[in-house]
Amino acid sequence: MSFIQVPKNSHFPIQNLPYGIFSTVQNVGLEPFYSLETFSQPLLTPSPPLLQPSPRVGVAIGDQILDLSVLAAYNFFQQGLPELPHALHIFSKPTLNAYMSLGKSVWSATRKFLQHLLSADVATLRDNTDLRHRAFVPQATARMHLPADIGDYTDFYCSREHATNVGVMFRGKDNALQPNWLHLPVGYHGRASSVVVSGTDIRRPAGQRLVSKENPTPMFAPSARMDFELEMAWLVGPGNELGEPVTIDKAKDHIFGMVVMNDWSARDIQNWEYVPLGPFLGKNFGTTISPWVVTLEALEPFLVNGPAQDPKPLAYLQESGPTAYDVHLEVKIKPAEAQDFHTICRSNLKYMYWSITQQLAHHTINGCNLRTGDLGGTGTLSGPVCQFSPFLCGLDSGTDDSYGSLLELSWSGSKEISIPRSTSTPDDVIKRKFIEDGDSILMTGWCEAPDGSYRVGFGECVGKLLPWRERGHMQG
């Protein structure tokens, strides 16, 4: 238990402590280190010009952020954590890359140290009112930034259910799952430059797409089939040398933690362009990630067995023990004209066929080097759809809404989903097949302790779709 109050359903109890990059209007906590005169001043005096608000490293606890740059400036790490000698330098950076590059033993020691400092029975921080004012920032007053400098982004395609559903819609029932799919984690190289942090608006793209099924000639137009993809993604800690594959038993050492991700997709652009090299402009106009990186160590208690793998994978992809994570996932939509977010999908990371360690080992098996800050998307996380009650399908099965994209929920636009205009008027509904301008999409995920006493969560990954912006030179 922490001396910081954490409500039962909070995503950020002391068992989590996810890392993020945040900024505030002022660098309140660090002022005394730049100007001793301000030391006795009230904390909210305007910063001197030197003090630009700078993005820095924090961990989330309850509804607060613990500013690690302040703890470092007060020499907390120097005194209590010899494993981390350059803490002020590392935690004053605008990305997590420096910290993520240090590796598992440093992350683990830091986690223990922070849990100790935050625990209810340790007085050091708890009873130092002045320091608490400097070191804790309410999340509501902070701005979150991209957690990492992402050099490369790869997106996998590892949900068997999603790959089968998309395969049926794009290529027909007989070619749904390609012959390679059960032998390797299929992936494509995405675009790192357009990965944005939760809260960033996404603009509807235009591009080449077919006029219609009946008239399959290309035209240039705004996408009419805008979609989300419910994904999670891992961030690379220490990288590997070019030419040196990471073996599957070492793959975990290279993953710092995970986020929730929305791989926005323009299905009509994708469907026309993807042959034979895979997704390109239908997916690289924006990918949103949640700001808090939940460490693999915090997820460790929620390891479970993944789906059985048959046929047996080749030796370099074989691993033993539980390799999947039990992370409950939800997608909510809020049209501009609706009052509230409405849940349209419930799924789970544990349904994913290929594990994150298999993804990383496969990515490097040819000698490809991953670098600190690289992002690996899991692919859309659809679940096994249960058309009946959980009693008939098994309690562990997906629900009838465990499709991780609108393409699947509307079955390629053949049916509409209903969204109540407000929770108090459930019969007054707004219909959707794909995302309309002004719609917001919110994704969230959490693990729950078996006795329900706490959650280790990811917070929110949210984005609003803006209308396409016409430009004179972009004619069809």
Ligand SMILES: O=C(O)/C=C/C(=O)CC(=O)CC(=O)O
């Ligand atoms: O061509 C297909 O079968 C579909 C490919 C994708 O949609 C790529 C993708 O983003 C994979 C995923 O999110 O699962």
Ligand SMILES: [Ca+2]
């Ligand atoms: Ca995707």
Ligand SMILES: [Mg+2]
């Ligand atoms: Mg994308």
